[in-house]
Amino acid sequence: MTRSRATSIGFIAVLLWALLALFTVGSAPVPPLQLNAMCFAIGGLIGLIWTWKTGGAARLRGVSWKVYAFGTLGLFGYHALYFSALRLAPAAEAGLIAYLWPLLIVLFSGLLPGEKLFAGHIIGGLIGFAGAALIVLNGATGFQGSALPGYGLALLCALTWASYSVLSRRLGAVPTETVAVFCIATAALSLPLHLALEETVWPATTLGWLSCIALGLGPVGLAFYVWDIGVKRGDIQLLGVASYAAPLLSTLALVVAGMAQPSTTLVLAALLISAGAALAAYASAKAT
Incomplete structure (x- = not known):
């Protein structure tokens, strides 16, 4: 597989994460940790079926338990920290701090062997x-001192996903099929936390069930498999910068669905994100 093709496959994850907000709104009133358990179970089950169908099960047996622990902590840790941050701090401000992860990926990738930053x-x-x-701070109320613990968790959230993505590059020989095990283990860890901290609430409508299933198939399923391919074999710096398209595309999806209104801010954000991605693409092209 060529580097450019792997990068394109990795960008599919960004497109899928753009649907995260839309499907999450549709899945209400399911609480976060329950939704985490449901969606990762779906994503993991689909991955296990794909692994079995393609004969990849044999490759899983030779993988060290340390790799499975690393992947599970990456997926579960990110989401647990993210949900906790949004409970302890205003969503917009905490979300912005958490969205430092693409920039951190760009910076951390400079430490990888063979990569040029x-x-x-x-x-x-x-x-x-x-x-x-x-986009994220549109309508925000400002940073609050009382929410510092939440902001701290949001920063840990960004560090967790950036570290997981960059360190995955060092595990290039580990098959992508292992992501299925990461997802199942994440669902297994989310379930007891849900039972301890939340009241179980199932989707009330057909739309709610379809949204949960769509989350498990796409943003909390397939996205992690294609992201694994992208960060292991593609242009990780370009993927990091291109990931800022996710909040933009997410807002556009909400506009199309009638859940948000178009604005001048959206247009300006689109120009900035496009310019940033173009500059990173130019730097990558010049390096080859």
């Missing part, structure tokens, strides 16, 4: 972050 990658990441900030 150019000024265009860093500047592109900063421009993309500015565009994401316009």
Whole structure:
């Protein structure tokens, strides 16, 4: 598989994560940890079926338990920290801090063997972050001192996903089929936490059930498999900057669905994110 093709496959994850907000709204009133358990169970089951169908089960037996622990902590840790941050701090501000992960991926990737980090990658990441900030902070009330614990968890959230993505590059020989085990283990960890902290609430409508299933198939399912391919074999710096398209596309999806209104802020954010991605792409192209 070529580097450019792997990068394109990895970007499918960004497109799928753009649907996360839309499907999450549709899945109400299911509580977060219950939704986590349901969706990761679906994503993991689909992955296990794919693994069995393609004869990949044999490859899983030779994988170290440390790899499974790493992947499970990455997926479960990110979502547990994210949900906790949004409970302890205003959603917009905590969400913005959590969305430092694409920029952190760009910066951390410079430590990887064989990778070259150019000024265009860093500047592109900063421009993309500015565009994401316009969207995420739209209507925000400002940072509050009482929410510092939540902000701290949001930062840990960003560090967790950036570290998981970059360190996955060091596990290039580990088959993508292992992601199915990561998902099943994440669902298994989410279930007892849900039972301890939340009241079980099932979807009340057909739309709610379809939204939960769609989450498990796409943003909390297939997305992690294609992201694994992208960060292991593709252009990780370009993927990091391009990830800022997720909040933009997510807002556009809500606009199309009639759940949000178009605005000048959205247009400006689109220009910034596009400029940042273009600059990073130029830096990558110049490096080859």
